[in-house]
Amino acid sequence: MNRLFVMMAVLLAGMSAYAQSEKRIYTKAERKSAEEREFQKRMETVMDSINYADAVKALEELDFVLEADRLVFKRGETAFVTSNTNFISLSDNKAVVQIAPFNGGGPNGVGGITVEGRASNIKMKTDKKGNITFSMSVMGAGISATVDLSLPKGTNRASVTVNPNLNSNRITLGGYLLPKERSSVFKGTSF
Numbered sequence: 480m481n482r483l484f485v486m487m488a489v490l491l492a493g494m495s496a497y498a499q500s501e502k503r504i505y506t507k508a509e510r511k512s513a514e515e516r517e518f519q520k521r522m523e524t525v526m527d528s529i530n531y532a533d534a535v536k537a538l539e540e541l542d543f544v545l546e547a548d549r550l551v552f553k554r555g556e557t558a559f560v561t562s563n564t565n566f567i568s569l570s571d572n573k574a575v576v577q578i579a580p581f582n583g584g585g586p587n588g589v590g591g592i593t594v595e596g597r598a599s600n601i602k603m604k605t606d607k608k609g610n611i612t613f614s615m616s617v618m619g620a621g622i623s624a625t626v627d628l629s630l631p632k633g634t635n636r637a638s639v640t641v642n643p644n645l646n647s648n649r650i651t652l653g654g655y656l657l658p659k660e661r662s663s664v665f666k667g668t669s670f
Contacts, residue, residue, distance in 0.1 A: 535630070547565040548655075576595075576626070578592060626640070
Protein backbone atom coordinates (compact mmCIF):
# COMPACT_ATOMS: atom_id res chain seq x y z
CA MET A 480 0.00 0.00 0.00
CA ASN A 481 2.81 2.37 0.95
CA ARG A 482 4.75 1.40 -2.15
CA LEU A 483 1.72 2.05 -4.37
CA PHE A 484 1.29 5.49 -2.83
CA VAL A 485 4.97 6.36 -3.42
CA MET A 486 4.80 5.18 -7.05
CA MET A 487 1.68 7.27 -7.70
CA ALA A 488 3.35 10.34 -6.16
CA VAL A 489 6.47 9.83 -8.32
CA LEU A 490 4.33 9.36 -11.43
CA LEU A 491 2.32 12.53 -10.75
CA ALA A 492 5.46 14.54 -10.03
CA GLY A 493 7.03 13.35 -13.27
CA MET A 494 3.93 14.26 -15.27
CA SER A 495 3.75 17.74 -13.77
CA ALA A 496 7.47 18.31 -14.43
CA TYR A 497 6.95 17.22 -18.04
CA ALA A 498 3.95 19.51 -18.40
CA GLN A 499 5.90 22.46 -17.01
CA SER A 500 8.89 21.88 -19.26
CA GLU A 501 6.75 21.59 -22.36
CA LYS A 502 7.09 24.73 -24.48
CA ARG A 503 4.51 26.10 -26.82
CA ILE A 504 5.64 26.28 -30.39
CA TYR A 505 4.38 29.39 -32.10
CA THR A 506 3.50 29.51 -35.77
CA LYS A 507 5.21 31.93 -38.09
CA ALA A 508 2.09 34.13 -38.19
CA GLU A 509 1.87 34.23 -34.38
CA ARG A 510 5.55 35.20 -34.09
CA LYS A 511 5.12 37.90 -36.75
CA SER A 512 2.02 39.25 -34.99
CA ALA A 513 3.84 39.39 -31.64
CA GLU A 514 6.80 41.15 -33.28
CA GLU A 515 4.46 43.67 -34.91
CA ARG A 516 2.77 44.39 -31.57
CA GLU A 517 6.17 44.88 -29.91
CA PHE A 518 7.30 47.19 -32.74
CA GLN A 519 4.05 49.17 -32.49
CA LYS A 520 4.53 49.54 -28.73
CA ARG A 521 8.09 50.83 -29.20
CA MET A 522 6.91 53.29 -31.87
CA GLU A 523 4.17 54.62 -29.55
CA THR A 524 6.77 55.14 -26.82
CA VAL A 525 9.02 57.07 -29.20
CA MET A 526 6.11 59.20 -30.46
CA ASP A 527 5.00 59.93 -26.89
CA SER A 528 8.49 61.14 -25.96
CA ILE A 529 8.66 63.34 -29.08
CA ASN A 530 5.21 64.81 -28.35
CA TYR A 531 6.25 65.41 -24.72
CA ALA A 532 9.39 67.27 -25.84
CA ASP A 533 7.30 69.40 -28.22
CA ALA A 534 4.80 70.16 -25.45
CA VAL A 535 7.56 71.20 -23.02
CA LYS A 536 9.13 73.44 -25.65
CA ALA A 537 5.75 75.05 -26.37
CA LEU A 538 5.23 75.72 -22.63
CA GLU A 539 8.70 77.25 -22.32
CA GLU A 540 8.09 79.48 -25.35
CA LEU A 541 4.61 80.45 -24.01
CA ASP A 542 3.07 79.53 -27.37
CA PHE A 543 0.77 76.52 -26.90
CA VAL A 544 -2.77 75.18 -27.23
CA LEU A 545 -4.43 72.53 -25.10
CA GLU A 546 -7.05 70.88 -27.32
CA ALA A 547 -9.58 69.45 -24.86
CA ASP A 548 -11.59 66.32 -25.58
CA ARG A 549 -13.06 66.05 -22.07
CA LEU A 550 -14.58 68.56 -19.65
CA VAL A 551 -15.08 67.94 -15.94
CA PHE A 552 -17.46 70.39 -14.29
CA LYS A 553 -17.54 71.65 -10.70
CA ARG A 554 -19.55 68.76 -9.26
CA GLY A 555 -17.72 66.03 -11.19
CA GLU A 556 -19.99 65.76 -14.23
CA THR A 557 -18.03 64.81 -17.32
CA ALA A 558 -18.68 65.72 -20.95
CA PHE A 559 -16.77 64.42 -23.95
CA VAL A 560 -16.38 67.24 -26.47
CA THR A 561 -14.75 68.05 -29.78
CA SER A 562 -11.17 69.20 -29.42
CA ASN A 563 -11.22 71.84 -32.16
CA THR A 564 -13.85 73.97 -30.33
CA ASN A 565 -12.75 73.35 -26.71
CA PHE A 566 -9.32 74.70 -25.94
CA ILE A 567 -7.05 76.94 -23.93
CA SER A 568 -4.29 78.78 -25.73
CA LEU A 569 -1.49 81.17 -24.88
CA SER A 570 0.44 83.24 -27.38
CA ASP A 571 2.28 86.53 -26.83
CA ASN A 572 0.82 86.85 -23.29
CA LYS A 573 -2.69 86.64 -24.78
CA ALA A 574 -4.72 83.77 -23.35
CA VAL A 575 -7.93 82.38 -24.85
CA VAL A 576 -10.30 80.05 -22.99
CA GLN A 577 -13.04 78.54 -25.12
CA ILE A 578 -15.52 76.03 -23.73
CA ALA A 579 -18.17 74.79 -26.14
CA PRO A 580 -19.97 71.67 -24.87
CA PHE A 581 -22.95 72.20 -27.20
CA ASN A 582 -23.21 71.83 -30.97
CA GLY A 583 -23.67 75.31 -32.38
CA GLY A 584 -25.31 78.42 -30.98
CA GLY A 585 -24.30 80.03 -27.73
CA PRO A 586 -22.74 83.44 -27.23
CA ASN A 587 -19.65 82.53 -29.25
CA GLY A 588 -21.47 80.91 -32.19
CA VAL A 589 -19.89 77.46 -31.68
CA GLY A 590 -21.88 76.20 -28.69
CA GLY A 591 -20.36 77.86 -25.64
CA ILE A 592 -18.32 80.84 -24.59
CA THR A 593 -14.97 82.28 -25.61
CA VAL A 594 -13.10 84.67 -23.35
CA GLU A 595 -9.77 86.39 -23.87
CA GLY A 596 -7.41 88.03 -21.47
CA ARG A 597 -3.88 88.99 -20.71
CA ALA A 598 -1.75 86.33 -19.02
CA SER A 599 0.39 87.29 -16.07
CA ASN A 600 2.07 85.72 -13.07
CA ILE A 601 3.25 82.81 -15.24
CA LYS A 602 5.07 80.05 -13.37
CA MET A 603 6.42 76.71 -14.55
CA LYS A 604 7.87 74.01 -12.31
CA THR A 605 9.23 70.54 -12.96
CA ASP A 606 9.26 68.02 -10.12
CA LYS A 607 11.86 65.27 -9.51
CA LYS A 608 9.93 62.79 -11.65
CA GLY A 609 9.74 65.16 -14.62
CA ASN A 610 6.07 66.12 -14.25
CA ILE A 611 5.40 69.75 -15.14
CA THR A 612 3.00 72.19 -13.50
CA PHE A 613 2.28 75.48 -15.22
CA SER A 614 0.12 78.26 -13.83
CA MET A 615 -0.96 81.71 -14.94
CA SER A 616 -3.47 84.38 -14.07
CA VAL A 617 -5.74 85.54 -16.88
CA MET A 618 -7.45 88.94 -16.70
CA GLY A 619 -9.74 90.34 -19.36
CA ALA A 620 -13.18 91.80 -20.06
CA GLY A 621 -14.89 88.43 -19.70
CA ILE A 622 -12.46 86.51 -17.51
CA SER A 623 -10.62 86.78 -14.25
CA ALA A 624 -9.22 83.35 -13.41
CA THR A 625 -6.25 81.28 -12.41
CA VAL A 626 -5.31 78.59 -14.92
CA ASP A 627 -3.35 75.56 -13.64
CA LEU A 628 -1.92 73.06 -16.12
CA SER A 629 -0.50 69.64 -15.26
CA LEU A 630 1.64 67.71 -17.77
CA PRO A 631 2.86 64.23 -16.73
CA LYS A 632 6.29 63.16 -17.93
CA GLY A 633 6.46 61.20 -21.17
CA THR A 634 3.19 62.29 -22.78
CA ASN A 635 1.52 65.39 -24.15
CA ARG A 636 -1.81 64.44 -22.52
CA ALA A 637 -2.44 67.22 -20.00
CA SER A 638 -5.18 68.60 -17.80
CA VAL A 639 -6.00 72.24 -17.11
CA THR A 640 -8.13 73.59 -14.29
CA VAL A 641 -9.70 77.03 -14.69
CA ASN A 642 -10.54 78.60 -11.32
CA PRO A 643 -12.53 81.84 -11.70
CA ASN A 644 -11.62 84.49 -9.14
CA LEU A 645 -15.18 85.83 -8.79
CA ASN A 646 -17.15 82.58 -8.37
CA SER A 647 -16.55 78.90 -7.75
CA ASN A 648 -17.50 77.56 -11.19
CA ARG A 649 -14.27 75.60 -11.58
CA ILE A 650 -13.86 73.54 -14.75
CA THR A 651 -11.17 71.05 -15.75
CA LEU A 652 -10.24 70.35 -19.36
CA GLY A 653 -8.38 67.20 -20.40
CA GLY A 654 -6.67 66.90 -23.76
CA TYR A 655 -3.45 67.15 -25.72
CA LEU A 656 -0.94 69.97 -25.38
CA LEU A 657 0.45 71.09 -28.74
CA PRO A 658 2.59 73.88 -30.13
CA LYS A 659 0.28 76.56 -31.57
CA GLU A 660 1.42 75.95 -35.15
CA ARG A 661 0.31 72.28 -34.96
CA SER A 662 -3.10 73.11 -33.53
CA SER A 663 -6.34 73.01 -35.49
CA VAL A 664 -8.78 74.87 -33.23
CA PHE A 665 -11.68 77.06 -34.34
CA LYS A 666 -12.09 80.20 -32.25
CA GLY A 667 -15.58 81.58 -31.81
CA THR A 668 -16.66 85.15 -31.13
CA SER A 669 -15.07 86.34 -27.91
CA PHE A 670 -16.10 88.77 -25.19
